[in-house]
Amino acid sequence: AESCEDAPAEMLMRVWQWWNGSLSAPGRPRSHPNFPRHGLLRYADDPNPRLRQLALDDPESTVELVERLSRDPHEEVRYRAATDARLSSASAVWLLDDPHEHVRRAAAGHPALPARTLVQLLRSPDTAAAAAGSPGLPEPVAERMIEVLRRLRAEATG
Incomplete structure (x- = not known):
């Protein structure tokens, strides 16, 4: 199919x-x-987590629904909420403490994370890769990362 x-x-x-x-x-x-894509809101309270997360794909879904599903009991639904650009910065930060690594990783790359939080994530080997891919990464931080990588490559090759 x-x-x-x-x-x-x-x-x-x-x-x-x-x-x-x-x-x-x-x-x-x-x-x-x-x-x-349309009519998926009817699954927002479905007992099946595979269907519940689809409600976020409906064009009529709301920020409130994203926030609610970010607190869902099932990790797959929380993961899907963590990847939604409408998720608030507070909820993205909250998901950084999720018990499931893939949810934490998704939250670490969320564009709404505050710059200070992103910088903290970049300093941890466990979250640096996800945080480095965040579209919310401040430009000066990205430039500094590139500078450090260039220097490390030069040292490794020369």
Whole structure:
């Protein structure tokens, strides 16, 4: 279904409930052009966490829903909320203490993190890579990182 360009929306929804995609088609079936986008809000309170997280993809979903799902009992739903650009900086910071590493890593790369928090994350080997990829990284910090990398490469090769 994930590689069939004319797969019907209903089939893609059924597949989504049990399948995370493959290396040959990452993000599918959710990223499939026929995957439904409207009407997903009805899943916001679904007992199935795979469906619950889809509510964030609905164009009518709200910041309030993102915030609520960032506190969801299921880590997969919190992970999805951590990757949503609408998540508040306070919630992104809160998710940095999540018990699940992939949720913490997603939160560490969130663009809403305060600069001070990002700098702290850059200093930790556990979170530096995720924080370095954050679009919220202050330009002077990024420039300093590039400068340090150039110097380290020069020292290693010369």
